Amino acid sequence: MSGSETVADTKNKILESAYSVFLEKGIDGAGIKEITDKAEVNKAMLYYYFDSKEHLFQEVFRKGIKESGLQALDVMEAEELPLFEKIKEFIDLLTKQLLEEPLVSSFVVNELSRHSEMLTEILIETIEFDRSVLDRQIKEAADAYEIARISPRQLLANIITLCLGPIINQKFYSVTLDVLDEDDYRKFLQERKGVIYDMTISWLTT
């Protein structure tokens, strides 16, 4: 019993260190020595618990997906929640989770685009989102003339993009939008939550 604690200890130290190093530098920018140094273990220990840099990275990537804010999609599957409340809740949740750990989502998206061949399958496995409830709600609302007849995909794409973009690509937007001050940018992001909701609703009800 006491032995397994040590196992978990060392293995977890490595995993946690790998998590933070990979998140910061990506798989190409990170070296395993940096990871083992940070974990304060011998380099050979990493290969005792994990069989390659790539496999270790994939485990980190899986963890990244789970912490990336995409769980907010769950709220879209709820049966009872009315459409508009659902949208509001989704935006709130997604924004909140993204702001809490912007590095994670940035990591997932960046590494995915740079190593899609290695990671796409993992993303597919890890994300499972059932759109049927949302589809039905949208169809019913459109049939009742409460909203325009829009594509559920476009709706999701719009909300996710609007929330994600300025958070994961902060440097890009702060320069192009000329909001170079850190605090101003935070205000700008805060302001966005309302903007995104307004924009989405006005689009739906036009």
Added chain:
Amino acid sequence: MSGSETVADTKNKILESAYSVFLEKGIDGAGIKEITDKAEVNKAMLYYYFDSKEHLFQEVFRKGIKESGLQALDVMEAEELPLFEKIKEFIDLLTKQLLEEPLVSSFVVNELSRHSEMLTEILIETIEFDRSVLDRQIKEAADAYEIARISPRQLLANIITLCLGPIINQKFYSVTLDVLDEDDYRKFLQERKGVIYDMTISWLTT
């Protein structure tokens, strides 16, 4: 006179090769040997014309910004063009340029977020966008009650994000939105142009 042709030739061969390799793999994933191999020149030639991997990369990054589709911002500076037409033109131009070379904008955004301390300054230098005309047009339109009183920054952020996101992070969206077929995704992107315009206008006129 004839000598400078050779200079330009070799140097350009290296630059072009570097451009394509860096775009594909990023600075961390690319090796200089790969670049010189592709350019069919001796490795030392690279260091004859460029003094380090980092400087070469920065030159490639500069070129990347110019080809990234951000020139579409120019249309926002036009004096005569009315606001709504301007927005339409901006969306059209941006989408078109992004679709023509999605790799470039993806490269710029990704590398910027991974190496911001090295690249932010370059981005600031290279992008110069004068928002004053747009600001005035928005203010005037709001004063005349033609549009709601919205923030020009948020307007720009919305449009850019909506256009950029699904194009540069194709893999991410194709999985989360469950549009795994390549052709379907192209249709989805084509559809978006109209969606983005509708969404923006309905938001402005609410």
Added chain:
DNA sequence: ACAATTATTAACCAACCAGTTGATAAATAA
């Protein structure tokens, strides 16, 4: 024609990379 400059090359270098080995210590099982 010849000196000076520019362009090119193969061979080299130290540092670093991911990954291994074989010996050893610690825990567990008999």
Added chain:
DNA sequence: TTATTTATCAACTGGTTGGTTAATAATTGT
């Protein structure tokens, strides 16, 4: 106790990395 398994480590391996050097070939100006 002793045999076995699990955990840890320093030292090593073969290959690659970004970058240099010194000699040479080609081009240029005079």
